[in-house]
Structure formats: C-alpha cells, structure tokens
Amino acid sequence: xxxxxxxxxxxxxxxxxxxxxxxxxxxxxxxxxxxxxxxxxxxxxxxxxxxxxxxxxxxxxxxxxxxxxxxxxxxxxxxxxxxxxxxxxxxxxxxxxxxxxxxxxxxxxxxxxxxxxxxxxxxxxxxxxxxxxxxxxxxxxxxxxxx
Numbered sequence: 001x002x003x004x005x006x007x008x009x010x011x012x013x014x015x016x017x018x019x020x021x022x023x024x025x026x027x028x029x030x031x032x033x034x035x036x037x038x039x040x041x042x043x044x045x046x047x048x049x050x051x052x053x054x055x056x057x058x059x060x061x062x063x064x065x066x067x068x069x070x071x072x073x074x075x076x077x078x079x080x081x082x083x084x085x086x087x088x089x090x091x092x093x094x095x096x097x098x099x100x101x102x103x104x105x106x107x108x109x110x111x112x113x114x115x116x117x118x119x120x121x122x123x124x125x126x127x128x129x130x131x132x133x134x135x136x137x138x139x140x141x142x143x144x145x146x147x
Contacts, residue, residue: 003097003111004090006129007119014110014120016041019053019078023064026056026077037108039117040081052117054081057108087112088121094133098126 017026017038029038040054056077064072064080086104088097088111101109101123111118 001094001129001133002090003088003092003094003121004118006094006121006125007090007111010119010121010125012119014039014117016050017056017077018042019076019081021077023061023072023075023077023080027061027072030058030061036122037120039110039120040077041117052110052112054078054083055085055108055110056081085110089113090118094126094129097121098123098130101126 015029015033015035015038017029017040019040019042026038030036037055037057039052040056041050042053043050054077060080060082061072064075069075086100086106086109088100088109090111090113092111097109101107107123109121111121
C-alpha cells in the first residue's frame with residue numbers, strides 16, 4: 001500500500017494557512033477542524049498560485065507558548081513554523097513512511113507530487129491503513145484454513 005492509496009481513500013484536501021497569520025488564528029483553525037497541523041502556503045507574486053513554505057503543528061504552538069515571548073495574537077506563523085518539513089511522495093510505501101515518521105518523531109507528513117501538494121497523511125492514517133490490511137489478511141487466512 002502507498003501514500004497515494006491512503007490519499008485516494010481519505011481525500012486530498014489539505015487545510016492551509018498564510019505565513020503572516022497569527023498563532024491565535026492557527027489555534028482557532030486547529031480546534032474548528034479538530035486537526036493537529038496546517039500546511040503553510042504563501043501566495044506567489046501573481047496572486048494566483050500558492051506554494052508550500054512549511055507546516056505548523058500543535059507542538060509548534062506549545063513551544064511558542066512555553067517560550068512566552070508574546071501573546072499568540074502577536075506571534076506569526078512564519079516565526080514558529082517548520083520551514084523545511086519532511087515530505088513524502090505518492091508512491092512511498094506505508095511501511096517505509098511509518099519508519100520515517102517514527103525516526104523523525106513527526107505526526108503529520110505533507111505528500112508532494114512533482115513539487116505540488118497532493119495531500120497530508122498523519123501517523124494515525126498510516127496505522128489505520130496497516131490495521132485494515134492486517135485485518136483483511138487475517139480474514140483471508142482464516143477463510144483459507146477453515147474453508
């Protein structure tokens with residue numbers, strides 16, 4: 001199973017935010033959508049295209065709070081986001097991606113296809129995919145043994 005298989009099942013929609021948004025806006029968006037990260041996208045000079053410039057996660061918000069530099073309303077995404085996030089590719093296997101995410105201690109992975117954002121997978125998405133595959137295999141093995 002690949003990341004593309006997961007994205008085709010869960011969808012390719014990704015929540016984004018501008019680098020100039022405040023951390024208070026990030027918190028509101030995360031809570032509203034019950035998610036743990038937002039992809040940070042900047043609009044290009046022509047105003048029509050946007051490109052991924054980073055990711056901001058719950059962990060980034062906690063670090064900003066712990067640093068106590070300013071209220072969340074006065075801190076901006078671009079100042080605390082991860083600007084070079086680890087990314088996956090659509091044809092990456094679930095197994096390899098689980099290892100990568102575990103090694104790098106990340107829970108959200110943007111998936112890029114030809115430099116374009118194709119979606120976002122979480123460690124929970126990967127665990128679910130593995131669980132579903134193992135459940136299916138278990139079912140077929142039991143059917144084979146008893147049938």
